[in-house]
Amino acid sequence: MTTYHFIGIKGTGMSALAQILADSGKQVQGSDIEDYIFTQTALEQKNIDIYPFSVANVQQGLTVIAGNAFKDDHPEIKKAKELGLPFFRYHEFLGEWLQKYISIAVTGAHGKTSTTGLLAHVLDCNVPISYLIGDGTGKGSEESEYFVFEACEYRRHFLAYKPDYAIMTNVDFDHPDYFKDIDDVFSAFQEMANNVKKGIIACGDDEHLQSIQAKVPVLYYGLSEGNDFCAKNIQVTEQGTTFDVFVRNDYYDTFEINTFGDHSVLNALAVITLCDYENFTSAQIKEIVSFQGVKRRFSEKEVGSQILIDDYAHHPKEVEATIEAARKKHSNREIVAIFQPHTYSRTKTFLHEFSDALSEADAVYLCDIFGSAREAQANLSVQDLQDLVPNSKKLDFDTIDMLKQHQDGVLVFMGAGDIQKYQEAYENV
Template sequence: MLQLKDIKSVYFIGVGGIGMSAIARFFKYEGLHVAGYDRVSTVLTKELEAEGIDIHYKDDIKQVALNYHDKSSTLVVYTPAIPADHSELCYFNNKGFDVRKRATVLGLISKGMNSVCVAGTHGKTTISSMTAHLYKQSSVGCNAFLGGIINNYKTNFLHDGQSPYVVLEADEFDRSFLHLHPHFALISAVDADHLDIYGDEESVSDAFHAFVEKIEPGGVLLHKAGLMIDDVNDEIEVFTYSIEEKADFSAMNIRLVNGMYQFDMRSPFGLVKGLKMGVPGLVNVENAVGAVGLALLGGVEPEEIKAALPLFEGIRRRFQYRIKEDKLVFIDDYAHHPQEINATVKSVRALYPDKHITTIFQPHLYTRTRDFASGFAEALDKCDRILLMDIYPARELPIEGVNADMIRLLMHNKHVQLVGRDELFSVLTSEQNEVILTLGAGDIDKEVPLLEAKLREFISNY
């Protein structure tokens, strides 16, 4: 296998993935040749191309530049979302190149650093991004590989050559987080998810326990209060966090001021008063408690945290306001699991208790829809009106009998209908809207800016 010092060129198969793109940016920053393939052009791939990374969109080895055909100096990185019969992946494997999964490469890059790893079946992107921001804005500093684009920095990769810390989003998909070497680890949730990989909820839990076992001696585990995490190695410290239960790190005196939450926080380091959020939503208060806990554990001073937290501008597609006017509120969110949808809708209800909420939801994956149809139905029932788009298949082939109508048939709310992409705006505006919420992890993000533009024009006429 190649050593990092021997690598001159890095080729990414699936470069447009959020985790892949952060690693691509790292190698580009290091001055290496970086190129890649992805299935479709997106906002993110266009940003990578503007940064000097060559990308093509057809599975064709002839489109790969010659300097990536030297196996003595080329590392090939692929995402597990790429099918095994992908012709470029098969070419590099058959020719004896050093071909590695994204998670393996991330583990290689971060080894030897103080890794701050944030895991959980939901919440990890926001918590890791908040954590990175708090470290970045302090004297401690950090490097970061994140699963979302932080609005403050317009990137998912942060570099600080003076800091020993690296903040990592620890992804449970395909057990990727087991390639990391945590010094500090946070677990936000352990719910049944990715059952196409794990098979059952017990196997998901087992993977998270294996992740805990990866924490370095002398390290720290911080987990949400109430999670059943036991048999922890005596060589690590364990803390809990919560906004609802008794915990080592806990929020107090939570109040809503001009649409943003403020709170005090009790911690083993003392009471931190007057924390102010820069992003909306009660769910983000809990995320902030976890992020602040990791920052305090890493040596970030309370006054640095108080100054940085209200400046956090959020993450692209995480409770992101697209329109915030008296006539209409439009919020876009990545939520794609029933628990995430519950948390997002609860946060919207808290902010707009008397408003009518219309939700557009695009289910992500046939397997996830099959496994959680009843959970989706229950979560979406809490909205006033629901428009269901077709399932986004991502890496999967269709499963007979699995479709968005499965969710509709399980719902009690009668104000729900299936809607095609081409009729989305006309159906949406056939009724009066007060709050619009778009949800999903598929390509619904392509519709969001189009909807925003049309809605702005629409509301200007009334």
């Protein structure tokens, strides 16, 4: 039996794919750095061997899958090519694997992971499925009818996929180290649309997605009139949010989710639209209310009199949406933003947008910029952002106890780097 060797197995997508292959009866192993990363817990639970990076890991008989973060000069990649082993990049292998199922790609600048997780949950409650979520969660089944997966637009990697369906949550300018501008981003999504075989579920509230051209049916969802699936009468409760869904202006049903904010309603509406198109009943779709969320997306815990929220938000629109959700859920509490900018290029490009988004919080703390291995350090520091956010404060591990002054506050830790280390440090003060 072939053994699949994952180079960079602790990456969120790689970890999830490794779990899927293991669940499907394949032999799986991988290599990565020795530092603990939260994705490794699930791998260890499935008895998947994880080795420190070494050329000794790469031997005859392996099929090698390399994470997209690693360049061709990585020692293990060079060894795999020297030995002539079957070799795939992550997105290349995934593009072939998904052809076995009714495949649903979830893409968009924001909301991919939460929407993928929600759709996977609803389908998993009703039929055998496989899924790959960008928080490192993966599940495989040899009886799967559907394969739900997150498809990232970065470097146009999602063009390796030819899915049956695509959910497109929005188009926004991000990854400025690769994309030139919003038009460049849109062109990538238009190319992706051309790859879809059965249908596209797109957010009609997004002006760019309204311009998508496709050879397959496009169903639009959103909060505004004119969408095929429209959410109205949105009500916030202590438990979450309820809303009525209208299909082409006719009342369809009332749904409940246990999350908050307009972005959460839109994510749910995308799932409802796709499931209805695939002939699931509204009773089956109402399993959305039992969804417990994905990792690092508004993950909440109580510590003393404070509420601590961990969220992956790293783009101004995501920061704004996360603060809005915290405000709707905890309307009578102080909202405190603790933000770690992710990559110099993104911080520099959206400096003023980050300032505007963070100013929606009652208090703001800023951590040093988390740099990326894929870019050089710019002539920029977190001080440039702090100068634009009135009354914001710099936060580091030595001053973390400043957060204690916000008694009864909601502390929202946001970022795509290692912001969790700041939360852990604070919890241990």
